[in-house]
Amino acid sequence: MQAFGRELKGTAPVENSSLQPRIGVALGGGFARGIAHIGALKVLEEERIPIHCLAGTSVGALIGAGYCSGLSASQLEVVAQRVRFRDFARWTVSRYGFANNDRMIRFLSSFLKVQQFEDLVIPFAVAATDFATGEGVVFRSGSLVEAIRASCAYPGLFLPVHVGGRWLVDGMLSHPVPACPVAEMGATHVIAVNLKTTWSLGGAPRHLFDVIGQCFAIAQDNNCREWRAASASVVEPDVSGFAYDDFSRTSELLQAGEKAMRAAMPEVRKWLEAPSSTPQSRYPITGTEFREQQAT
Numbered sequence: 001m002q003a004f005g006r007e008l009k010g011t012a013p014v015e016n017s018s019l020q021p022r023i024g025v026a027l028g029g030g031f032a033r034g035i036a037h038i039g040a041l042k043v044l045e046e047e048r049i050p051i052h053c054l055a056g057t058s059v060g061a062l063i064g065a066g067y068c069s070g071l072s073a074s075q076l077e078v079v080a081q082r083v084r085f086r087d088f089a090r091w092t093v094s095r096y097g098f099a100n101n102d103r104m105i106r107f108l109s110s111f112l113k114v115q116q117f118e119d120l121v122i123p124f125a126v127a128a129t130d131f132a133t134g135e136g137v138v139f140r141s142g143s144l145v146e147a148i149r150a151s152c153a154y155p156g157l158f159l160p161v162h163v164g165g166r167w168l169v170d171g172m173l174s175h176p177v178p179a180c181p182v183a184e185m186g187a188t189h190v191i192a193v194n195l196k197t198t199w200s201l202g203g204a205p206r207h208l209f210d211v212i213g214q215c216f217a218i219a220q221d222n223n224c225r226e227w228r229a230a231s232a233s234v235v236e237p238d239v240s241g242f243a244y245d246d247f248s249r250t251s252e253l254l255q256a257g258e259k260a261m262r263a264a265m266p267e268v269r270k271w272l273e274a275p276s277s278t279p280q281s282r283y284p285i286t287g288t289e290f291r292e293q294q295a296t
Helices: 033-044 059-068 073-082 103-111 144-151 179-184 208-222 225-229 247-273 285-294
Strands: 023-027 053-057 088-096 097-100 125-128 136-139 161-163 166-169 190-195 233-235
Touching: 023 033, 023 059, 023 088, 023 179, 033 059, 033 073, 033 097, 033 190, 033 247, 053 059, 053 179, 059 073, 059 103, 059 125, 059 144, 073 247, 103 144, 125 144, 125 179, 144 161, 144 166, 179 190, 179 225, 190 247
Parallel strands: 023 053, 023 190, 053 125, 190 233
Antiparallel strands: 088 097, 125 136, 125 166, 161 166
């Protein structure tokens, strides 16, 4: 089985404007703050919004895989309530990072209902980054666990993960919010859930990981045009004031995700309530189309 899928270069155009919208969801990274994604999914579930495909980066990949494997938002909430850093990471001595995420193999296997992309209930993609080339790598086949480990390999904290002959690191470097992969999977309307990245440190950083995290945040905020162009709706839970390792504040993070997604519901319902003969007002563009526009 192929270990990773090559990044798609485009998607077929929508030939019939009377088709009902195909809604896709893109879940960005944010470490413990990613628990807010579960709250967002819970609202979509309660509102009976059909999700045709989903993609995730870093913690978004972890949560998205659970959801697409058949877990409900409520079941994911139970997992989030008990998870701690030690469940998927162990400290190590290496020149490449401070922690190894090999414990994630057992952690993911304990709650994922399937282990392969091909067996998922909802089509799903995981974004990682090739350390040597900087290119985005989008997994859509093979082992879910290896793809998620690669997507979660936060530089400076976790060691890179070797998959299919490549050294891979966190997908946040190439697809901070994987809206383009979702559009390239055939979604006509992408809901992008962005965990707004500038951290409120409240003064001086506490340690090296705060420094790395803030640098990541600045880079992401300065390079968001492509995924925003591919998104029909951008949902941004208020996760200011939460640290990267605030796993103990699960309830608050869930509420933040729920609140942000509920605010987006009127717009999402319009997509579904529009007469089938009426063209949808805002189809996203693929990453390839965005780059072509920028080159002209």
